[in-house]
Amino acid sequence: MLSVFRRLIKSRFGALFAILFLGTIAAAFILGDLSSGQYGTSFGGGGTAAKAKGYKLTETELQERIQRVFENARRSDPGLQVNDFFTQGGAAQVYDQLVASLALRAFADDQGMHISKRLVDAQIAQIPAFQDAAGNFSQENFRNLLARERLTERDLRDDISREILQRQLLTPIGMGVKPTDSLVLPYASLLLEARQGTIAAIPAVAFLDEKDPTDAQLADFYKRNADRFTIPEQRRIRYAVVDAQRFAQAAQPSDAEIAAAYNQNKAAYAAKQNRTIEQLVLPTEAAAKAIADKVKGGTALSAAAQGAGLAVATLADQTPAALTSTAGKAAADAAFAAKQGDLVGPVRGPLGWLLLRVTAVKDIPARPLAAVREEIVATLRVQKEKQLLTDFTGKIEDQIADGATVEEVVKDNGLKLETSPLLLA
Known part of the structure; x- marks a missing residue:
């Protein structure tokens, strides 16, 4: 399919058709799968801001991207305020760019186009910000810059993959002649044109020669069509199956290994508390205080927000770390210090002033070693089986590299040599 697409866009008519086709695809994804664009009133929720087939843009991801763009804009214009940023269409522009990326990525999947990890690695290594004074890739600079920009390595790789796809899909079309x-x-x-005509069907049997072909004609036909009468190359493969059951006994973790794994991940099994929180983002502190006064007077937060033309986002099962990443440390600390039903704020957040209300508190007790023992055993067993298999295959490769025959390697390791039937490529 991809080769057909490439051949099509080489013609001038094909370039026009490809532009219209991609535009139709993008419009279909946007109109069919996206929300109505109310991204400016309910950031921070766990819902979906946009989707294209199997790809989704969550409200959290959208908020984080807008926050990074806003912070970068403030570096060149320190006086820029968040309400000015929204008024100038900054958030809408970020949203449109992310939606277009989703649509192109879904279209690329349909065409069988994928970006390899090696290609992304090469792009990362060429970024000057990740290089040292000698011009070589620096892992330390790479990690420091990601931490400063509050980016994960996965987010960076996804962005680079989308940019490569955009270049591969749109550059050839942009080079076409209008x-x-x-x-x-x-x-x-x-x-608009319609035509009528007459067709006469002449059967192929009418052209058959009544005489049988001569030996010379047969020889000439055979020579010109030798590929049709040639058997392709076939190969027989000898192999030995290495069953994971071979390592089952050795992969069984000991009590000491189980205890060590539990202590190493003790934080994951410790007691913790999750909270469900309603969040409202407002552009100014004065607006936030006005809404807070209405809520303290007995109006529900959702009703007060609706009266101001806004919407409340519900953040379900939030941990302190999760809420910190979306609303900031000050808001998270205040929300987890409040009681259920309390209104918190106004608190300054990444995108404005926040009002928070704790709607549910869920205490999760600590899990002792006895409760998670089977879970740890299963994890350790898989890890040890993989390591044992890696060591075993390394041993076999070393034996073959030292000159041992396949028969000797199979015999020394207690394997069974199998032979396949003749196979075609």
């Missing part, structure tokens, strides 16, 4: 009206008109007119 057809003139005199060229487009004949093609467009074909849609």
Whole structure:
């Protein structure tokens, strides 16, 4: 399919068709799968801001991206305020760019286009910010810059993959020649043209020679069509199956290993508390205080927000770390210090002033070693089986590299040699 697409866009008419086709695809994804664009009133929720087939843009991801763009804009314009940023269309522009990336990525999947990890690695190594004074890739600079920008390595790789896809999909189309009206008109007119005609069917048997072919004709036909009468190359493969059951006993973790794994991940099994929180983002502190006064007077937070033309986002099962990443440390500390039903704020957040209300508190007790023993055993067993298999295959490769035959390697390691039937490529 990809080769057909590439051949199509080489023609001038094909370039026009490809542009219209990609535009139609993008419009279909946007109109069919996206929300109504109310991204400016309920950031921070766990919902979906946009989707294209199997790809989703969550509200959290959208908020984080807008926050990074806003912070970068403030570096060049320190006086820029968040309400000015929204008024100038900054958030809408970020949203449109992310939506277009989702649509192109889904279209690329349909065409069988994928970006390899090696290609992304090469792009990362060429970024000057990640290089040292000698011009070589620096892992330390790479980690420091990601930490400063509050980016994960996965987010960076996803961004680079989307940029590569955009170049591969859109650059060839942009290089195409725009057809003139005199060229487009004949093609467009074909849609309005109808013709009638007569077809006469002549069977192929009418052209058959009544005489049998001569030996010379047969020899000549055989020579010109030798590939049709040649058997392709076939190969027989000898192999030995290494069953994971071979390592089952050795992969069984000991009590000491189980205890060590539990202590190493003790934080994951410790007691913790999750909270469900309603969040409202407002552009100014004065607006936030006005809403807070209405809530303290007995109006529900959702009703007060609706009266101001806004919407409340519900953050379900939040941990302190999760809430810190979306609302900031000050808001998270205040929310986890409040009681259920309390209103918190106004608190300054990444995108404005926040009002928070704790709607549910869920205490999760600590899990002792006895409760998670089977879970740890299963994890350790898989890890040890993989390591044992790696060591075993390394041993076999070393034996073959030292000159041992396949038969000797199979015999020394207690394996069974199998032989496949003749196979085609």
